[in-house]
Amino acid sequence: MPDALDKEAVPTAGAPAAVAVVESGPAPGRARSLWSDAWRDLRRKPTFVIPAFVIAILLVMAAFPGWFTSVSPREADLANNFLREPELTHFFSPEWLGYNQQGQSIYARMIYGTRASIVIGISVTALVLVFGSLVGMLAGYFGGWIDALLSRVIDIFLGIPFLLGAMVVLVSFDTRTELTVILALAFLGWTTIARVMRGSVISIKQSDYVVAARSLGAGTWRILLRHVLPNAAAPVIVVAMIALGGYITAEAVLSFLGIGLTEPAISWGGDINRAGGQIRTASFLLLYPSLLLGITILSFLMLGDAVRDALDPKLR
Secondary structure (H helix, E strand, C coil), rough: HHHHHHHHHCCCCCCCCCCCCCCCCCCCCCCCCHHHHHHHHHHCCCHHHHHHHHHHHHHHHHCCHCCCCCCCCCCCCHHCCCCCCCCCCCCCCCCCCCEECCCCCCCHHHHHHHHHHHHHHHHHHHHHHHHHHHHHHHHHHHHHHHHHHHHHHHHHHHHHCHHHHHHHHHHHCCCCHHHHHHHHHHHHHCCHHHHHHHHHHHCCCCCHHHHHHHHHHCCCCHHHHHHHHHHHHEEEEEEEHHHHHHHHHHHHHHHHHHCCCCCCCHHHHHHHHHHHHCCCCHHHHHHHHHHHHHHHHHHHHHHHHHHHHHHEEEHH
């Protein structure tokens, strides 16, 4: 019996040696973060993929409008194109969506109007994200009289109606460009970001890793930028993404009221305003810019909601 065991254990000459392999568990991978888990969930959700695809097309449209139409949005031909009806079978052609009162292609104006809405929405969001996050971090981290002072400033700005305040600011300018509208909206729109960041920092600053960094002698700004900001950014980014659609809406409303962008700027809200007098005889003037504006706003809102659900640990 021992000889049989030895024959099985010891390989014979000329036979391949049997190597005992001790199988171990799978090699540990990198630790999964909140952002990696969120991305795994988001890319499987139609409520994220569809609006992200629409927004990607809008971004390309805003950056390269010439790829979508070869006609200038200011080219007018009153003699031949005055309130010309849409040719719905001529896809992506200048006459596809009809012509306005000046004989200008509605399709071309919608394409070129995308740039103003997207640029204003993204620029305002970036400004309020930076400034509001800075104010919220300082108020939440330091507390005391700094928190009290900054919180009162936030309350003062929150007491000003957003659209009404923007109207008061913009009406003082004779010519209103994209930069003017961006600064006016950012001046009044940073308060929500600041309050969300303040609350998030207050809940994070007593965490073990922040206390450990402080006890090891890390500087204030190092703690804020390396430890507090990355962990407090998730709810702020969600609010900013949802607010982006609101800023596009605000620009369209201001332009519709005649207080937003002025000529020669091209805006969906301005075209909707000029279509109001022809709504009974040429409803397509109002329909198509309003439809594109609604799709844009809905896409950003859906994207923000999907990101919020993915980053909320309570929904996992």
